[in-house]
Amino acid sequence: MVDNENEHERKHEKRHEEQSPENIKEILGVVSSEIPSLIKNILASVFSEEAGRNMGKAAAAYYKEMKEGGLPEQVAVRLTEDYMRTFSSIGDMLRSGSKRESFGKAGEQIGEEIERKIRQKMDEKSREKEEEDDEED
Protein backbone atom coordinates (compact mmCIF):
# COMPACT_ATOMS: atom_id res chain seq x y z
CA MET A 1 0.00 0.00 0.00
CA VAL A 2 2.85 2.35 0.97
CA ASP A 3 4.74 1.31 -2.16
CA ASN A 4 1.71 2.13 -4.26
CA GLU A 5 1.44 5.55 -2.70
CA ASN A 6 5.14 6.21 -3.28
CA GLU A 7 4.85 5.10 -6.87
CA HIS A 8 1.82 7.32 -7.34
CA GLU A 9 3.71 10.28 -5.86
CA ARG A 10 6.69 9.58 -8.07
CA LYS A 11 4.48 9.48 -11.14
CA HIS A 12 2.82 12.71 -10.09
CA GLU A 13 6.20 14.40 -9.61
CA LYS A 14 7.43 13.11 -12.96
CA ARG A 15 4.33 14.45 -14.71
CA HIS A 16 4.78 17.75 -12.89
CA GLU A 17 8.41 17.91 -14.05
CA GLU A 18 7.37 17.13 -17.64
CA GLN A 19 4.87 19.98 -17.59
CA SER A 20 7.22 22.53 -16.06
CA PRO A 21 7.64 25.86 -17.91
CA GLU A 22 11.30 25.03 -18.62
CA ASN A 23 10.29 21.83 -20.38
CA ILE A 24 7.52 23.54 -22.32
CA LYS A 25 10.02 26.20 -23.33
CA GLU A 26 12.43 23.51 -24.49
CA ILE A 27 9.72 21.65 -26.44
CA LEU A 28 8.48 24.81 -28.14
CA GLY A 29 12.05 25.78 -29.01
CA VAL A 30 12.68 22.42 -30.67
CA VAL A 31 9.30 22.40 -32.44
CA SER A 32 9.71 25.94 -33.79
CA SER A 33 13.11 25.13 -35.28
CA GLU A 34 12.53 21.55 -36.42
CA ILE A 35 9.09 21.75 -38.09
CA PRO A 36 9.98 24.44 -40.67
CA SER A 37 13.22 22.67 -41.58
CA LEU A 38 11.37 19.36 -41.90
CA ILE A 39 8.74 20.84 -44.21
CA LYS A 40 11.43 22.71 -46.14
CA ASN A 41 13.35 19.48 -46.75
CA ILE A 42 10.23 17.59 -47.82
CA LEU A 43 9.29 20.34 -50.30
CA ALA A 44 12.88 20.62 -51.56
CA SER A 45 12.96 16.90 -52.32
CA VAL A 46 9.98 17.30 -54.68
CA PHE A 47 10.08 20.93 -55.82
CA SER A 48 13.61 21.85 -56.79
CA GLU A 49 15.48 22.30 -60.05
CA GLU A 50 17.42 19.12 -59.42
CA ALA A 51 14.29 17.10 -58.66
CA GLY A 52 12.62 18.48 -61.80
CA ARG A 53 15.69 17.68 -63.90
CA ASN A 54 15.86 14.12 -62.58
CA MET A 55 12.16 13.56 -63.10
CA GLY A 56 12.47 15.06 -66.58
CA LYS A 57 15.37 12.74 -67.40
CA ALA A 58 13.32 9.72 -66.32
CA ALA A 59 10.29 10.82 -68.36
CA ALA A 60 12.49 11.70 -71.35
CA ALA A 61 14.19 8.29 -71.26
CA TYR A 62 10.78 6.62 -71.12
CA TYR A 63 9.53 8.73 -74.06
CA LYS A 64 12.68 8.03 -76.10
CA GLU A 65 12.36 4.30 -75.52
CA MET A 66 8.75 4.41 -76.74
CA LYS A 67 9.69 6.29 -79.86
CA GLU A 68 12.67 4.08 -80.59
CA GLY A 69 10.39 1.10 -80.13
CA GLY A 70 8.40 2.33 -83.10
CA LEU A 71 5.35 3.79 -81.37
CA PRO A 72 3.68 6.81 -82.99
CA GLU A 73 4.36 10.23 -81.47
CA GLN A 74 0.90 10.69 -79.92
CA VAL A 75 0.88 7.24 -78.33
CA ALA A 76 4.36 7.81 -76.87
CA VAL A 77 3.24 11.15 -75.42
CA ARG A 78 0.08 9.61 -73.97
CA LEU A 79 2.04 6.78 -72.36
CA THR A 80 4.54 9.25 -70.90
CA GLU A 81 1.60 11.23 -69.56
CA ASP A 82 0.26 8.10 -67.87
CA TYR A 83 3.71 7.46 -66.46
CA MET A 84 3.79 10.97 -65.00
CA ARG A 85 0.28 10.59 -63.64
CA THR A 86 1.56 8.01 -61.17
CA PHE A 87 3.73 10.79 -59.78
CA SER A 88 0.90 13.31 -59.47
CA SER A 89 -1.38 10.65 -57.99
CA ILE A 90 0.79 10.83 -54.85
CA GLY A 91 -0.79 14.26 -54.30
CA ASP A 92 -4.29 12.85 -54.67
CA MET A 93 -3.38 10.03 -52.33
CA LEU A 94 -2.15 12.51 -49.71
CA ARG A 95 -5.30 14.57 -50.08
CA SER A 96 -7.63 11.60 -49.82
CA GLY A 97 -5.52 10.04 -47.06
CA SER A 98 -5.98 13.12 -44.91
CA LYS A 99 -9.78 12.84 -45.15
CA ARG A 100 -11.40 10.82 -42.45
CA GLU A 101 -14.08 9.61 -44.89
CA SER A 102 -11.43 7.78 -46.89
CA PHE A 103 -11.06 5.24 -44.10
CA GLY A 104 -14.68 4.33 -44.73
CA LYS A 105 -16.67 2.00 -42.55
CA ALA A 106 -13.57 0.42 -41.02
CA GLY A 107 -12.49 3.84 -39.74
CA GLU A 108 -15.90 4.44 -38.18
CA GLN A 109 -15.80 1.04 -36.49
CA ILE A 110 -12.34 1.71 -35.08
CA GLY A 111 -13.55 5.09 -33.79
CA GLU A 112 -16.57 3.49 -32.13
CA GLU A 113 -14.41 0.79 -30.58
CA ILE A 114 -11.99 3.37 -29.14
CA GLU A 115 -14.90 5.40 -27.78
CA ARG A 116 -16.39 2.28 -26.18
CA LYS A 117 -13.07 1.35 -24.54
CA ILE A 118 -12.59 4.86 -23.18
CA ARG A 119 -16.10 4.91 -21.73
CA GLN A 120 -15.50 1.48 -20.17
CA LYS A 121 -12.25 2.65 -18.56
CA MET A 122 -13.91 5.82 -17.28
CA ASP A 123 -16.74 3.78 -15.73
CA GLU A 124 -14.22 1.47 -14.07
CA LYS A 125 -12.28 4.42 -12.67
CA SER A 126 -15.39 6.13 -11.32
CA ARG A 127 -16.56 2.85 -9.76
CA GLU A 128 -13.17 2.37 -8.08
CA LYS A 129 -13.29 5.90 -6.77
CA GLU A 130 -16.78 5.41 -5.38
CA GLU A 131 -15.66 2.20 -3.63
CA GLU A 132 -12.67 3.99 -2.12
CA ASP A 133 -14.92 6.77 -0.88
CA ASP A 134 -17.28 4.23 0.66
CA GLU A 135 -14.36 2.51 2.41
CA GLU A 136 -13.14 5.83 3.80
CA ASP A 137 -16.62 6.57 5.20
Added chain:
Amino acid sequence: MSAVSVVTALIKESPYLTRMSFELFYMYLTLGNRVRKTRKAFEKQLLLAGMSKDDAERLSTCFEDLKNGITGMLKQGIIRRQ
Protein backbone atom coordinates in the same frame (compact mmCIF):
# COMPACT_ATOMS: atom_id res chain seq x y z
CA MET B 1 1.38 23.54 -13.09
CA SER B 2 -0.58 26.77 -12.87
CA ALA B 3 -2.14 28.49 -15.83
CA VAL B 4 -0.01 31.57 -15.16
CA SER B 5 3.25 29.66 -15.62
CA VAL B 6 1.95 28.15 -18.88
CA VAL B 7 1.01 31.59 -20.17
CA THR B 8 4.41 32.95 -19.07
CA ALA B 9 6.18 30.13 -20.90
CA LEU B 10 4.12 30.79 -24.03
CA ILE B 11 4.88 34.52 -23.91
CA LYS B 12 8.58 33.79 -23.48
CA GLU B 13 8.42 31.47 -26.47
CA SER B 14 6.38 33.79 -28.65
CA PRO B 15 9.46 34.96 -30.65
CA TYR B 16 10.14 31.34 -31.65
CA LEU B 17 6.51 30.76 -32.57
CA THR B 18 6.37 34.01 -34.53
CA ARG B 19 9.55 33.07 -36.39
CA MET B 20 8.11 29.63 -37.17
CA SER B 21 4.87 31.17 -38.47
CA PHE B 22 6.82 33.58 -40.68
CA GLU B 23 9.02 30.78 -42.01
CA LEU B 24 5.98 28.65 -42.87
CA PHE B 25 4.26 31.61 -44.53
CA TYR B 26 7.43 32.43 -46.49
CA MET B 27 7.62 28.80 -47.61
CA TYR B 28 3.99 28.97 -48.77
CA LEU B 29 4.70 32.17 -50.71
CA THR B 30 7.85 30.85 -52.39
CA LEU B 31 6.32 27.47 -53.23
CA GLY B 32 4.89 28.81 -56.50
CA ASN B 33 8.32 29.99 -57.58
CA ARG B 34 9.88 26.65 -56.67
CA VAL B 35 7.25 24.81 -58.70
CA ARG B 36 7.87 27.10 -61.68
CA LYS B 37 11.62 26.37 -61.59
CA THR B 38 10.98 22.64 -61.24
CA ARG B 39 8.63 22.70 -64.21
CA LYS B 40 11.18 24.59 -66.34
CA ALA B 41 13.92 22.06 -65.55
CA PHE B 42 11.52 19.19 -66.26
CA GLU B 43 10.34 20.66 -69.57
CA LYS B 44 13.92 21.30 -70.68
CA GLN B 45 14.75 17.60 -70.38
CA LEU B 46 11.67 16.62 -72.37
CA LEU B 47 12.48 19.16 -75.08
CA LEU B 48 16.00 17.71 -75.30
CA ALA B 49 14.42 14.29 -75.87
CA GLY B 50 12.53 15.70 -78.85
CA MET B 51 9.08 16.27 -77.42
CA SER B 52 7.05 19.26 -78.59
CA LYS B 53 6.78 22.31 -76.30
CA ASP B 54 3.02 21.98 -75.85
CA ASP B 55 3.25 18.33 -74.80
CA ALA B 56 6.12 19.09 -72.41
CA GLU B 57 4.10 21.89 -70.80
CA ARG B 58 1.07 19.63 -70.49
CA LEU B 59 3.12 16.90 -68.85
CA SER B 60 4.72 19.31 -66.39
CA THR B 61 1.33 20.29 -64.95
CA CYS B 62 1.70 17.21 -62.72
CA PHE B 63 3.91 19.37 -60.46
CA GLU B 64 1.07 21.87 -60.09
CA ASP B 65 -1.29 19.01 -59.21
CA LEU B 66 1.18 17.74 -56.64
CA LYS B 67 1.54 21.21 -55.14
CA ASN B 68 -2.23 21.56 -54.94
CA GLY B 69 -2.42 18.11 -53.32
CA ILE B 70 0.13 18.98 -50.65
CA THR B 71 -1.24 22.45 -49.86
CA GLY B 72 -4.79 21.06 -49.88
CA MET B 73 -3.77 18.40 -47.40
CA LEU B 74 -2.20 20.97 -45.07
CA LYS B 75 -5.21 23.29 -45.36
CA GLN B 76 -7.60 20.43 -44.57
CA GLY B 77 -5.48 19.54 -41.54
CA ILE B 78 -5.59 23.11 -40.23
CA ILE B 79 -9.32 23.53 -40.86
CA ARG B 80 -10.15 20.22 -39.16
CA ARG B 81 -8.15 21.23 -36.06
CA GLN B 82 -10.02 24.51 -35.85
